[in-house]
Amino acid sequence: MASSAQLKARGYLLLASFFAVLVAIFMPLFPSVHGGKVNGLDYLDNFFNELSKGSAYYIDKQLEKVAKYAGQEFSTSMKMKSADDAALAGKLFTTNGIPAQVEDTLVKVNGDFGAMLTAMLKDADLMYNNDGAAITAKYAVNERKAMLTWYQALTAMEKDLTKTEKFEQAQVVKATMTKAVEPAYNYYKVEAKSVKAEMVLLIASLAFYVIYTMWYGFGLLYLFEGAGIKLEH
Template sequence: MIAHKKKFTTGLVLIAMFIVILVAIFMPLFNGHNGLEYLDNLYNSISKGSAYYIDSVRTEVQSLEQSDLTVNLTMASEVQAQQTVSLFMKAGAQVGQEGNQLTVTGNMAKILGYCLDDAQLMYDNDGAAVSAKYGYAEKAALYNWWSALKSMDFSLKKQKQFKAAKIADMVKAKAVETAYNYYGIEAQNISDRFGVVLFSLIFYVVYTLWYGFGIMDLFEGWGLRLEH
């Protein structure tokens, strides 16, 4: 039995409109993407510009001493180790391989600087240049850099080369990870899309309240009330 027909009708209309818009959000109406995918891509592209640290990390790398160091690296597999050999050789290092173990001798500043060059290419979405260097997929190359730097950090700390270890980890976290995660995304300035960003935030708040008031009116019209 409907206790308050006007409230019930209002709630029903609000919920019906809410569902219609929800269905539209999940339809590919935005250049082949649904609304959530469109906004996800938008916020990723905006955040990419604020996640650029390669230049500042390069300054830290250039502060390293120029003497050669030897590090022992453990890779996940023999295949990954073989792929990683070419990374260090291109960087001017001497590399020995035994199974999934690598012994790398070279100038850390030069090696890390070369790694940053690859990260810059990937950040600029020029993966073809990275793939052409090593003869395999660009994302695999960058992941191999990440794995090698993770192992390098451990090896350098064992040698009490703490400054070099800290900078190697910085290259991994602030350059390689960022370039890998944002690869393929075109950076945008928030000021260029401020209208869309503002609309999406306001819409989120309004749409949430819309659902809440719809449910409230629907149940109050039905005769159900919340009481203490």
Template sequence: MLIHSKSSFTKGLLLMGSFCAVFFMIFMPLFPGDGGKAMNGLEYSDDLFNKLSKGSSYFIPEVQKRVEPLKGKKVEVAYSSKKAEDAAKVFAAAGITATADGATLKVQGDLGTLLAAAVADADAMYKNDGASVAARYAGMDHMVVMEAWWEGLNPMIKALQKNKMVEEANVVDAVLKRAVETGYNFYGIPAAKVMDKMGVMVGLLIFYVLYTVWYGFAIFELFDGIGLTMKKSKIKQEA
């Protein structure tokens, strides 16, 4: 290899070598996790941002306020559900008349009561209390319960819209997206506030920027060392 600039090439090798050394360390279990479990850098940062995401996603109180006015609102709908049998069991345990006929779920009763039960289960899941959810449904797995809520309520939205119950459908959508989905997705993850982890979060973001620039300068110096550079082309002058 023809080295055009030894100093630039050496600098590039040092930068690339140290970059690779840090890259190797990132994948080593050197970072503390929950319960004393060692984690690598990617696992640690992913765990941190999951906790921060959960800490900023507690919308259940505002969803409860939207559900409250629907107490006493009677509905009677029938629609297709992927988990009609599980949904019927969960709905019935929540105080609603629900039956499954194949993939068809028939629901009759107080919509507010039904949604309040879904929000209560979502709140317990958000707080990592799956045991209390399972206890309310004769030991049914808490994750299966939440899946039943999703598959039972999601197709109900269109059924309510067809019955010109648009506002009710909007509340069901809010319960699904801001309560049921949040409780299910973040189950088992401790919540953390951004202000409590501000130092670590800022440190990770700064490291990411510097590490990217580090790699860029390593490539630049190596290419400069072997004479590969970019120069502005000369403008041809017309005769």
């Protein structure tokens, strides 16, 4: 059986090495997708974003679902957060052939429901595939701002359609927002990778997480036992 001094030595050694590795994790030692170096947390955060992006693409399915609404007339009013947001929302709609009237923070639209959703989904597809330049060229506005305005417009539209008991349309609008516009905005400039192609790094990172957690735990365990504190199961 190890003596108290030996247990303390093990504990100090494990904790010292644990914090040494922790310092290294927070240092810019890892390659960045944009060049240069980043810390370990940013590296792994981007890595898991790349993996999740590969399984978060639903835009093609949404395009199929909204096709049945082509030619269906609709009208709605959207309360935007500011007059500038309303003006930009009006510009997005009219650029895509959807008539829109802007009155301060209120945007009133009417037209082809299917065509409107299809335009939004195609913009989301461009954004999802990191082609923000095409959106900027289309609307003469920053691509992130354009997609954020689409998201805000859809949010306000869903509220209005639900309020007027147009539940089917509200559901389709929400799906367009959550399964297309939102992930396209969140994953912009992230390169999608398949889990199969990155299996080695994925297993290594998960194994490191488990080992690193146990590393700290055993360090404390040995330190406490060396100090005469018994830990019971």
